[in-house]
Amino acid sequence: MANSHARTTLTFIQKRKNIPEIITLDGTTLTIPEVLAVSIEPKLKVNIGKKSMGELEANAAYLKKKLEKGLVVYGINTGFGGSADVRSWEFEDVQKALIRHVNAGMGRFFSTDKVRAAMVTRANCLSKAYSGVRSEVVTNLTNLINTDIAPEVPLRGSVSASGDLMPLSYIAAAIIGRKDLKVSKGGKIMSCPQALAEAGISPVVLGPKEGLAIINADSFTAGFSAPTLYDANLLLLLTQVCTGLSIEALEGRTESFHPLIHSCLPHIGQKEIASNMLSILEDNKLAITTLDMNLPDKYGFLKQDRYSLRSSAQWLGSAAETLNESCRRITIELNSANDNPIIDHRTDKILHGANFQGETMSIAMDQSRQALGICGKLQFAQFSEVVNEKLNFGLPPNLSGCDINVDFGFKGCDTAMASYMSELDHFVNPMSNHVLSAETHNQSINSMALVSARFTSEAVEILQMMTANLLLLTAQAIDLRHIRNIVLKEIDTLAQEYPNTATTLDKIEWYDLLFSSEKKTC
Known part of the structure; x- marks a missing residue:
């Protein structure tokens, strides 16, 4: 599938491996x-x-x-926002006043990597040349990136309309060399003037619109969202891998992914997930690949897999489409040129608009977070099924790999999964409808x-922990399933050779016989 989620994600991985030493920003080709x-x-x-x-x-x-x-142009010789009714021709003072009044954050800071993501994003957007800034302003921003200087940026305070004013204003403060601004340089915290001096960077005196151009955009959100989405896409692929491992661990059926089923409900994402699952399970040794209609019926055995396996393509399909769209x-x-006003020397137009309104990204990140929640729900269901001896078709309680009387296997992880899923459920709630004037x-x-975007990053972290848990669990489950099959064959051989032991052997669980046979004999 040309535009499939898997192709998008694998392309991301390939590009990530082949990043050049120098990335040229042109306003049109920057990638996640x-x-x-x-x-x-x-x-x-x-x-x-x-x-x-x-x-x-x-x-x-x-x-x-x-x-x-x-x-007279907004934000150049006027005030800002609701104060745009005042006028001033002191261009430099207007821009200084803008940065000064928006540098009002407090509390914890963004990690340096997230600030760098915002800085390169803003530099790229400015390089489109629709914002009225001189080249030296954008060059100064790239110089900060290249010398590993990033300001301390408060985590909270942006409403992402009129842009991410507060967080981006701290990047602007670094460009102008604000004396009391703290920055990270090579991992060391120091004053901004000291860092600039050590790096040989001269502070910029902002000209008309240049302060506004730096901060009046949602580039902090875009930059923050890019690494978050990269990880989110990997997690959806890994959720499919976990599903394949769960099917093998439970000796499930590949029939659930038969193309005929998904041609009858041809959602793009659903068809892709089903196809992916068939590829993941190709040449597997444990899953049932024969259609049920061609197998003898067994009374007392489930006729079909439970939902966490059987409906996984239908469940994850929407997540694949959602993350692709995000x-x-x-x-x-x-x-994009996403500040205001738009200044276009090409067509002789200065236009006042609202490309800084980040609703598209808010919806995208809300929906991406919901997609992560969908992955989490499936993983939680699969974990609960594989770890529970009442549901896992003959594997040990808690998936213990030794004596179940003294080893409780994944019981602690089982409890943790419930905690992770509850917290993930909380973060899945949308943010875009929580709007105040x-x-x-x-x-x-x-x-x-x-x-x-911040909440989505939290959701990514939680799902990463859930995925690690499930990968460990299913890897052990497949090992135990293989061991079980060997032990059961040996028991059958033993019962045939010594018929008088058959009744006794039948009463002992295979894992007790293997891991604690002396206790059972006593």
């Missing part, structure tokens, strides 16, 4: 894997493409001429996209 790479690899360098540098200079020159002719949306945001009712609707 590249944002991830820059965020966690300080040795990677970024620069602005030659064409973009020329466009930036032309764009800034165009704006300068318009202002020289007396044009990747598409976030990639657009990574490569802000900033003198100018920001009367706002997206809360960055908060949604």
